[in-house]
Amino acid sequence: MVSGKFWRALRVTGAVLAVLALVVPAFAQGTGVIRGTVTDEKDAPIQGAKITINRSGDSSARKWETTSDAKGEYLQAGLTYSGAYMVLCEKEGIGSDLAQATVKLGVRTTVNFKLIKGKLAPAQAAAQNKMLKQIFADGVAASQAGNHAGAIAKFSEMIKVMPSCSDCFYNIGVSQSQLKDYPAAEAAFKQAITLRPDYVEAYNGLAAVYNAERKMDLAAEAAAQAAKLSAETSVGGGNAETLTTQGVILWNAGKIPEATAQFEQAIKADANYGPAHYHYGMALLNQGKLPEALTEFESYLKLAPDGEYAAQAKGLLAQLKK
Numbered sequence: 455m456v457s458g459k460f461w462r463a464l465r466v467t468g469a470v471l472a473v474l475a476l477v478v479p480a481f482a483q484g485t486g487v488i489r490g491t492v493t494d495e496k497d498a499p500i501q502g503a504k505i506t507i508n509r510s511g512d513s514s515a516r517k518w519e520t521t522s523d524a525k526g527e528y529l530q531a532g533l534t535y536s537g538a539y540m541v542l543c544e545k546e547g548i549g550s551d552l553a554q555a556t557v558k559l560g561v562r563t564t565v566n567f568k569l570i571k572g573k574l575a576p577a578q579a580a581a582q583n584k585m586l587k588q589i590f591a592d593g594v595a596a597s598q599a600g601n602h603a604g605a606i607a608k609f610s611e612m613i614k615v616m617p618s619c620s621d622c623f624y625n626i627g628v629s630q631s632q633l634k635d636y637p638a639a640e641a642a643f644k645q646a647i648t649l650r651p652d653y654v655e656a657y658n659g660l661a662a663v664y665n666a667e668r669k670m671d672l673a674a675e676a677a678a679q680a681a682k683l684s685a686e687t688s689v690g691g692g693n694a695e696t697l698t699t700q701g702v703i704l705w706n707a708g709k710i711p712e713a714t715a716q717f718e719q720a721i722k723a724d725a726n727y728g729p730a731h732y733h734y735g736m737a738l739l740n741q742g743k744l745p746e747a748l749t750e751f752e753s754y755l756k757l758a759p760d761g762e763y764a765a766q767a768k769g770l771l772a773q774l775k776k
Contacts, residue, residue, distance in 0.1 A: 486533035486557035490565040492522040492543055499526025500569060503545040510538035510554070533557050542575060543567040550575040586612055593625060602629035620649035620656075627659045631666070639663050654683045658699045665703050673703045694720040694727035701733055713737060728758035732767055739770070748774045 492503040505528050507518040522528045533539065536558050544550035552575035555565045574582060593608030606629050609622040616622070627642035640663050646656040657680035664673035677700045684696040701716030714737040720730035735750030751767045751774070758764060 485531060486536065486559050487529065487531045487562040488533065488539065488541060488555055488557065488565055489527070489529040489562055490567065492526045492528065492545070492567045492569065494548065495568065495570055497568075499524070500545055500548065501526065503528070503543055503548075503567070503569065505530065506542045506544075507533070508540050508542075509533075509535060510540055533559075535559075541565050543569065544575070544578070545569055549573045550578050552576060582615065586616060590622070593622075597625060597629055600632075602632045605629045618649055620646045620653060623649065624653065624656050624659065627656065627663075631659065631663060634666075636663050636667050652683050654680050654693065654696060657683065658695050661699050661703060665699075665706060668706075670703065670707055674707075677703050694724035694730050697723055698727065698730045698733055701730075701737075705733070705737070710737065710740065714741075726757060728754050728761055729763065731757065732761075732763045735767070735770075744774055 488507060492500045492505075494500055499522070501522055501524050503522040503526075505520045505522065507530055509516070518530050518533065520528050520530045537556070539555045539557050541553045541555050542550065543553075548571055549569045551567050551569060551573070553565050553567065555563050557563050589608055589612045593605045593612070596602070596608060597605035606626050609619075609626045609629075613619055613622050623642045623646035627639045627646065630636070630639035630642055640660065643656045643660040643663065647653050647660070650656070657676050661673045661676035661680060664670070664676060677696070680696045681700060684693045697716050697720035701713045701720065704710075704716060705713035714734070717730055717734035717737055720727060721734060724730070731750045731754040735747045735754065738744075738747035738750060748771065751771050754761070754767050755764060755771070
């Protein structure tokens with residue numbers, strides 16, 4: 455038989471439980487909740503996406519973090535203020551997105567995310583752009599300093615983040631050409647052209663590679679395509695680099711008068727393009743026009759004192775001035 459004292463104890467305990475039952479819902483109703491789903495472009499759930507929540511206008515470093523589960527769902531409770539919150543969703547290797555949510559205490563706010571591969575939230579995109587610009591600048595600086603292996607490494611690093619960087623492939627082609635790794639240079643220039651079919655400079659680079667390998671038919675074909683594209687985009691019927699490349703190919707094919715005409719045309723198109731002066735100087739030297747050749751070599755050195763042909767030009771000048 456249960457004593458009256460025991461029943462009184464049960465009644466007291468029951469009262470305590472009743473109070474607790476009332477307290478828990480009251481606590482939940484006093485905070486805000488943000489929940490939602492994270493999916494990919496095909497609406498498949500993304501597990502392990504990181505969700506970071508900050509209160510808008512809050513100067514403190516306080517933030518709430520959670521992750522999406524196997525169903526792509528997430529939930530963050532315990533938001534202690536009503537008002538605007540910024541919700542960042544990110545998944546490494548996929549992308550990120552940012553959304554604003556208005557939270558009311560005691561109410562569940564839903565914020566769903568669809569992450570698109572390669573798409574970044576504005577702040578992250580800005581940070582990435584800054585990083586990429588620095589990597590590209592470092593690559594250019596390395597190339598200009600003659601550190602072509604370092605330049606290739608930098609542009610390759612950038613391609614990992616931005617595979618569509620046609621300029622990166624072009625610059626890799628330039629550096630591989632300087633290292634005389636012509637198969638690698640050819641592959642890089644071709645990839646640049648695949649990404650940007652009207653890339654005149656890449657066709658010129660490809661023509662130069664084939665010229666160095668003595669593949670004259672391929673060189674002429676690439677140079678012709680560069681000339682065609684250049685004529686379509688310039689009033690003068692071609693740019694200096696394209697015209698000079700064509701001249702070099704004609705020169706190596708033994709067509710000296712035609713090559714000379716191309717070099718002259720290149721200088722008319724852009725008198726500040728150094729290589730045109732150097733090659734025109736070589737053509738004049740071949741014709742025995744020594745004073746005129748001297749003038750062209752001097753022009754080249756003024757424009758490109760540390761250029762690709764600087765050593766040859768200086769040596770020729772020294773002989774011509776004797």
